[in-house]
Amino acid sequence: MNRNFNLGILQKNKEWDVAIIGGGATGLGIAVDAANRGFKTLLLERSDFAKGTSSRSTKLIHGGVRYLQNGDISLVIEALRERGILRKNAPHLVRDLSFVIPSYDWWSSPFYGFGLKVYDMMAGKLGLGPSTLLNKQETLNHIPNVNKKGLRGGIIYHDGQFDDARMAISLALTATKEGATLLNYAEVKSFTKDGGLINGLCFTDIINKKDYKIRAKVIVNATGVFSDQLIKLDQPNAKPMIRPSQGVHLVLEKKFLNGPYAIMVPQTSDGRVLFAVPWNNYVVVGTTDTPISKTSDEPTALKEEINFILRNAGNYMTKNQKYLT
Ligand SMILES: Cc1cc2nc3c(=O)[nH]c(=O)nc-3n(C[C@H](O)[C@H](O)[C@H](O)COP(=O)(O)OP(=O)(O)OC[C@H]3O[C@@H](n4cnc5c(N)ncnc54)[C@H](O)[C@@H]3O)c2cc1C
Incomplete structure (x- = not known):
């Protein structure tokens, strides 16, 4: 993928079938799909690829274990299927990861154990291994730093972990191979119209400080949490569609877990799940869900x-x- 070469292609093209705004997981995935179907595809990203949430996730390819608690069965089945497909298609980026849920009540192990058996069953042939109940000593063997006070045992279950930023780059390369034209540091600033309908857009090449205008039959807004800002370029009075919130992680020293297993906290004080996941010699712990009024890069x-x-x-x-590091 060569940026100058892509700029050259862009200038030669009179009209694109699909122009995608946003080079995160969503935009890049759409680019792979559109190019693969033979559409003349352009993708514009205002920063580097995966600059947004697509490089800042908890790195889990999970089968939707957290949705099981809400009883969202069809979503869990879909997520488990997608996990299996991703693991098959990108074994270099997706790996199996075992999670331990430590239990401190008499009911936790049977309760979560049953739920995770259902999870295993739903995964079927795409399962990554059976969940198992652990006694207190086995839990300590898996997570040496687990809080021993009141510990009764635990459950181990299996899910997937992936490298989100590398996945994005892989998608970008695949889209390019399929014939899409991708440009980073290209910020969409406005839309052009014909008879009241959008027929193109204007963007700035941030590196060369040059403005461009392109025409496209279809324009896809794949700007994630920034989607409302894009909509406002066309409809300044449009009602917001997104209620932004932020999630953060803490990156801790490896010794926090002291082993290759992750921890899943099934119920935080605000009723969500929390993960502590080994990641590149560190441990990533998160996340939060805090409503914010302004989105930021x-x-x-x-x-x-x-x-x-x-x-x-x-x-x-x-x-x-x-x-803390
Ligand atoms: C804290 C947290 C943890 C998560 N953990 C996981 C996880 O473990 N596993 C999982 O599967 N999912 C996880 N997710 C969800 C996942 O990260 C998101 O669903 C995904 O990254 C969304 O991708 P996107 O492409 O829609 O958005 P983004 O990655 O944010 O991409 C949008 C892009 O649009 C670009 N853009 C904006 N405006 C313009 C413009 N005017 N012109 C050009 N480009 C523009 C931005 O620069 C950005 O790169 C997590 C999310 C959060 C917040």
């Missing part, structure tokens, strides 16, 4: 969010260690 963790994660993770892990 560089969101920062709030003090309350840091405290929330430390408090909830601290309920499950031994304390008095300086984990």
Whole structure:
């Protein structure tokens, strides 16, 4: 993929079948699909590919274990199927990861154990291994730093982990191979119209500080949390469609988990799940879900969010260690 070469193609093309705005997982996935179907496809990303949430996830290719709690069965089945397909298609980017849910009540192990057996059954042939109940010693063997006070045992289950940013780059390369033209550092600024209908867009090449106008039969807004800003370029009075919220992770030292297993906290103080996941010699712990009024390319963790994660993770892990890096 060569940016100058792609700029050359862009200038030669009179009209695109599909122009995609946003080079995150969604936009890049659409580019692969559209190009693969033979459509003349252009993708514009204002920053680098996967600059948004697509490089800042918890890195889980999970079969939707968190949706099981809400009884959203069809979503779990779909997520498990997609997990299996992704693992088959991109074995270099997706790996199996075992999660332990430590239990401190008499009911936790049978309750979550039953739910996870259902999860295994729903995965069917695409399952990554059977979930199993652990006794107290086995739980300690898997998570040496688990909080021992009141520990009764645990459950181990299996899900997937992936490299989100590399996945995005793989999608970008695949889309290019399929004939799509991708351009990063290209910010869409406005739309052009013909008879009241959008027929193209104007963007700025941020690197060369040059403006371009292109025509397209279809324009896809794949700008994630920024989607409303794009809509407002065309309809300044449009009602917002998105209620933005931010999720943050803490990156802790490897010794926080002290092993290759991840932890799933099934119920945080605000009723969500929290993960502590080994990642490239560190441990990623998160996430939060905090409503915000303004979206930003560089969101920062709030003090309350840091405290929330430390408090909830601290309920499950031994304390008095300086984990923060
Ligand atoms: C904290 C957190 C943890 C998560 N963990 C997981 C997980 O473990 N597993 C999982 O599967 N999913 C996870 N997700 C969800 C996943 O990350 C998102 O669903 C996914 O990244 C959304 O991708 P996207 O392409 O829609 O958005 P984004 O990746 O945000 O891409 C939108 C792109 O649009 C670009 N853009 C905006 N305006 C313009 C413009 N005017 N011109 C050109 N480009 C523009 C932006 O620069 C950005 O790159 C998580 C999400 C969060 C917030």
